[in-house]
Amino acid sequence: MTVLGAIEAGGTKFVCGIGNEQGEVLERASFPTATPAETMENVISFFEGKGIEALGVGSFGPIDPIEGSDTYGYITTTPKPHWGNYNLIGKLKEHFDVPMGFDTDVNGAALGESIWGAAKGLDSCLYITIGTGIGAGALVGGKLIHGLSHPEMGHILVRRHPEDTYEGTCPYHGDCLEGLAAGPSLEKRWKVKGHELSVDHPAWEMEAYYLAQALMSYVLILSPQKIIMGGGVMKQEQLFPLVRSKLQELLNGYVQHPSLTTDIDQYIVSPGLGDNAGLCGALALAKEKLSR
């Protein structure tokens, strides 16, 4: 068995795991995201002596995932205290001399879903998480999207719902997708936690309107073979049928493909890896790095 290490580096906690090439997680531990010194000490201790043959890191961003770049492996311009311009991969390399894969948490999740999850066997898919923020990653032609850097799909602009007067939470764009549709905006707009809203509350129709607009852009720009929606907000299962029907309404028959017409229930789905999507994503980054 090949022993793979995985780190899901999040803004509130780092989840570390040991797994294998079948996507099985055999051991895990979680550490709060404190200062890099504290957190990384915990992370490094966790992996020591485990004999990992490769390590995958799916991280909060923005990061530099472009190999050959001067700041490859860094968390870059995050506003999170202490973590701006932090050389995460460099630190790990000081302790573990193994191949390391490094990408955004959502790019990792997209890769993991394409290997073991809801998009198994496909060479394109999109993974979007709607939680305290909104992020998405995608695989195109079997490769995770990179270019100037990594995608930042949560910040695309959407049209405001005619009944929405909430100004949006995004410090950069105000009412971009994340500003209008992430968990905190739901809470601020309706003055209660999202999970306290009844399943037939108008909040969900509005939420679906925003998410469907985003999916419309993703479909028209990327044409992914599968769309996987995860994160805390998507635990509200009533959102799935709403998002699917809104997307069909918005596309209005323009893209003629069964995935967008008769088979849309199998096109827009929950993560096949469930709540393991993030950690398995990091595992997938390790596996991919090893196979290259």
Added chain:
Amino acid sequence: MTVLGAIEAGGTKFVCGIGNEQGEVLERASFPTATPAETMENVISFFEGKGIEALGVGSFGPIDPIEGSDTYGYITTTPKPHWGNYNLIGKLKEHFDVPMGFDTDVNGAALGESIWGAAKGLDSCLYITIGTGIGAGALVGGKLIHGLSHPEMGHILVRRHPEDTYEGTCPYHGDCLEGLAAGPSLEKRWKVKGHELSVDHPAWEMEAYYLAQALMSYVLILSPQKIIMGGGVMKQEQLFPLVRSKLQELLNGYVQHPSLTTDIDQYIVSPGLGDNAGLCGALALAKEKLSR
């Protein structure tokens, strides 16, 4: 010298060319897009006896560019009379037993620009044409974007300009990007041809607002290393600085990369292949097919 054939299959004309692997077009001819029988007779005659070793076709869409699909090589659901469900590559294969590359005109143009043009040497770029319609193609990790099918980026939704009361021309979406910003909508909104509007007419600020919104989505979703803007409307050179500054305004510093800050004049550019972008794109599809 390797002799390559190229077809830029457009809705009003088919441009055919003979070229080489350096992207040079040595001979060309143009035939009106009439019925498939008429047009293809001209096209086939043009290539007969020329000794082409591969053929590239960049076509108007929608098409099926997915190899292995039952309708690979077809123009599919186009409303254009006679061309719906037309097996374009099948017809060409009856006459020429050579490798054939087949993609959208704009995907072809993106590939051509990445080999010989403004995105030379880059493994990601986006090519958008703004003319009688709006279409875009893109290269990600060295590959043209395919998934369910090909992108249809011209139909993404944008926010309406506060002073725009025009309802939009798109038969599917009304006021999507193409509906609000392609040549025909300019003409209908302002009651004159686009090129008759003075360079300081408010039309251009409005046009730039729509195009910059589209570019914002493309940047956040694809992170391309270069954006190339072509087509009839982009002959209005005053649009370039307007689009660049609107994009910076909309992104509001969110993506920290020199290409979007100090170097934006070299990031959003005209086609390096000029008016040959389409035909060279088809040539690039031939070259790529031969090298695979």
